Amino acid sequence: MLQDLQQLPPDPILGLSAACAADPNPQKVDLGAGVYKDEQGRTPIMSAIKKAEQAWIQEEDTKAYTPQMGVAGFADAITKLLLGDGHPALARARTLQCPGGSGALQVAARVLKRARDDVTIWLSDPSWPNHRPLLSSAGVALQDYPYYDPRTHAVDFGALTAALNRADPGNVVLIHGCCHNPCGADLDEDQWRALAVQLNDRQLTPFIDIAYQGLGEGLDEDAFGVRYLAEHCPELVVASSASKNFGLYRERVGGVTFVTASGEQSERVRSHGASVARGLYSLPPAHGGALVTRVLQSVELNREWRQELEGVRERINAMRAALAEAMRERLNDGRFDFVARQRGMFSFLGLSAAQVETLRQDHSIYMVASSRINVAGLTAANVAYVADAVAAVL
Numbered sequence: 001m002l003q004d005l006q007q008l009p010p011d012p013i014l015g016l017s018a019a020c021a022a023d024p025n026p027q028k029v030d031l032g033a034g035v036y037k038d039e040q041g042r043t044p045i046m047s048a049i050k051k052a053e054q055a056w057i058q059e060e061d062t063k064a065y066t067p068q069m070g071v072a073g074f075a076d077a078i079t080k081l082l083l084g085d086g087h088p089a090l091a092r093a094r095t096l097q098c099p100g101g102s103g104a105l106q107v108a109a110r111v112l113k114r115a116r117d118d119v120t121i122w123l124s125d126p127s128w129p130n131h132r133p134l135l136s137s138a139g140v141a142l143q144d145y146p147y148y149d150p151r152t153h154a155v156d157f158g159a160l161t162a163a164l165n166r167a168d169p170g171n172v173v174l175i176h177g178c179c180h181n182p183c184g185a186d187l188d189e190d191q192w193r194a195l196a197v198q199l200n201d202r203q204l205t206p207f208i209d210i211a212y213q214g215l216g217e218g219l220d221e222d223a224f225g226v227r228y229l230a231e232h233c234p235e236l237v238v239a240s241s242a243s244k245n246f247g248l249y250r251e252r253v254g255g256v257t258f259v260t261a262s263g264e265q266s267e268r269v270r271s272h273g274a275s276v277a278r279g280l281y282s283l284p285p286a287h288g289g290a291l292v293t294r295v296l297q298s299v300e301l302n303r304e305w306r307q308e309l310e311g312v313r314e315r316i317n318a319m320r321a322a323l324a325e326a327m328r329e330r331l332n333d334g335r336f337d338f339v340a341r342q343r344g345m346f347s348f349l350g351l352s353a354a355q356v357e358t359l360r361q362d363h364s365i366y367m368v369a370s371s372r373i374n375v376a377g378l379t380a381a382n383v384a385y386v387a388d389a390v391a392a393v394l
């Protein structure tokens, strides 16, 4: 039976990193996969995480199964990180630890499907390429709403609201909480407020995917949308990831948070999350969740982590400014100024697939065919080289 399955092509983004790693050109630049990199091109373990890990190794005294909702303290710590201390919805919110943001999205989608068998989830166009396969494997129907305007390099809010006016009551709208992947264009605060009104008027349920809290403007600033909708909408589902802001990619740490009319109701909804998980992977892995909990609960580690995360954010934003400036110098215009205005790890350079291919073949600069770049792949040492090459292919 298994002999009928054919070899699949490599994942387009993961395959790109492998191709770059095999490239002998010493000037090669990997702007592909969505992993933070420092000035030396490494993806370091944060020192607060390292310290939490050392303490955890000393203290851990069992490898018995993780509790169903996750390691002790994780759910409350993540709920507070998302909503902020003193948020009015804290008592109505319940979090379930999941294997990464991907696991959280999958569990959330299956809970939504249990709540409403004919549920439709609206996705931004464009969105993280994995949203579609991941959510459709949960059996939900998908629809697109327009989001990014490549001419203005910003959110086309008029088109977004016009599309959502066609959504049926009971539909779910997936929104990137911050640092939109792949386009880097986020909703501003007024747009979040207007969106809340529209969602409520049309009885649409918001579902926020926040995988980059702290990498855009700051931990609190990046959670504006989550916090606003949690306060102003009757229900909210949030899938969060600790892959990027804690640098715990391979440990698979994330959470799904349900905010409903009451704590008891959210508890009931979360029990469905735990039951969905039982049928998928049974229980969440412990290690990464224990590290996140420790960092968030310890005053010193929390401070250290926030400082490190600030360093990550500042480096990304400095590289954004540096690329915009380098392009301005080469083109004598502000065509690429948008890179400095956008936030998070990603931006579209607005190049054709042929130009992207030329960059790879002639300059060993690797990016996704859509010309999405991981800004964190830029360094003070390579930004001029990248800008020269981009100017050359234009």
Ligand SMILES: Cc1ncc(COP(=O)(O)O)c(C=O)c1O
Residues within 6 Å of the ligand: 034, 099, 100, 101, 102, 103, 128, 176, 181, 209, 210, 211, 241, 242, 243, 249, 253, 254
């Ligand atoms: C928008 C978005 N959501 C979710 C995820 C999932 O992250 P994780 O690695 O924690 O599963 C990612 C990762 O790239 C992402 O970009």
